[in-house]
Amino acid sequence: MIVKVQFRNQKKYIKIPEACFDIFITEVKERFSIPVNNILSVEDETGTEVDDYAFPDLLTTSGICFVIKDELNDSGGTDTLSVTSKSSSENDFYSGTLKRFRKEEEALQGPQAKNLIKQVLLTKPGGSDELKEYEEKGTISPATRKVMVNILVADMENPSATDKEKYALGIVTLFPSLQDPHGKTGYQHFYDGQKGGGFLAWRLKSVQRATRLPVRSKDSRIEENGGPMLRGEIGHCDDHPDEQRFQELISVMNHTNDREVIMKKMRHTGI
Numbered sequence: 138m139i140v141k142v143q144f145r146n147q148k149k150y151i152k153i154p155e156a157c158f159d160i161f162i163t164e165v166k167e168r169f170s171i172p173v174n175n176i177l178s179v180e181d182e183t184g185t186e187v188d189d190y191a192f193p194d195l196l197t198t199s200g201i202c203f204v205i206k207d208e209l210n211d212s213g214g215t216d217t218l219s220v221t222s223k224s225s226s227e228n229d230f231y232s233g234t235l236k237r238f239r240k241e242e243e244a245l246q247g248p249q250a251k252n253l254i255k256q257v258l259l260t261k262p263g264g265s266d267e268l269k270e271y272e273e274k275g276t277i278s279p280a281t282r283k284v285m286v287n288i289l290v291a292d293m294e295n296p297s298a299t300d301k302e303k304y305a306l307g308i309v310t311l312f313p314s315l316q317d318p319h320g321k322t323g324y325q326h327f328y329d330g331q332k333g334g335g336f337l338a339w340r341l342k343s344v345q346r347a348t349r350l351p352v353r354s355k356d357s358r359i360e361e362n363g364g365p366m367l368r369g370e371i372g373h374c375d376d377h378p379d380e381q382r383f384q385e386l387i388s389v390m391n392h393t394n395d396r397e398v399i400m401k402k403m404r405h406t407g408i
Contacts, residue, residue, distance in 0.1 A: 138196065144169045144205040154319040156196050158189035165205055167321075178206045250307030257292045264288050276314045282336070286327075290340045301328040301337055 140151050142165060151164050166173055179187040182202050187195060195201060258264030267285045270277050277285070289304055296304070305328035309316040316323040328335040 140196065141200075141202040142168075142205060143202055144171070144207075148202070152319060154317070156193035158192040161192065161203075169205070171205075171207065175210070176208045178208055180204045180206060246303065246306060247310045250303045251310040252307075254289065254304065254307035254311045257289060258285070261288045261292065271312050271314075277312065282315070286336045286340050290337060290344060293341070296341070298330050301335075301341075302330055304328070304337060305335065 138153055138156070140153060140161065142149055142151050144165070147169065149168055151161070151168055153160050153164055162177055162179075165171065165177065166175070171177065179192070180203070181187055181195070182204060184204075187203060195203075255268070258267055263284060267277055267281055267288075270281055285308075289308075293300065293304070302324075305324040306322075308327050309324045315327075317326050320326070326335055328337045
């Protein structure tokens, strides 16, 4: 969705993937080169404050322009504005340098990460199906994506944050249509290092929880000599809620006002 935004004497259109106030603030800071640690407030053109509660509904208002206030730097006088202008130029330089460095780094790592993902899929049962589907259709279905995530997570051994980022980068390099064009990295929906989320992270948490907590079968019995005879086995991932699916359902509920849809998703999540 496209949002009209004003910061000081500049006006820009900003594109955000969803009606999320935090995502909006992040995109505003990036587009206007505002330091990430600065505290911003949002108003409409009448000077009325806009918070995260009202923001999603106001997005549907025709012609609205959100006015951004930098609570620290906008409070000073002429001297402050002069310092702010210099600081902004410095931030532009460093921000641009860091972005170029990151792009160059990913450009070098991309082919290596791509080959890693391809090798894993070619050597694991069912992995070649993902490659075949993408070759035929130019994309993969959500069900196929879920199978691919399961295969890749099974290949990981105590992965670090860097490992998870490499797998996520490899996925969108091997399957370009799976990139998120609105995200900073393009692969944060597979792994977001800042929030610890994404399909890979959710699946890893689900597997780790299932491995850590063995489940006794309800249908167990006691032998005559007093020794327990356990007929169940250690719980598998299927014995636990699929966190990836759970997160998807929660996301749907957070972004709809349809009561019928919300109640249906709540039944699916067991809430």
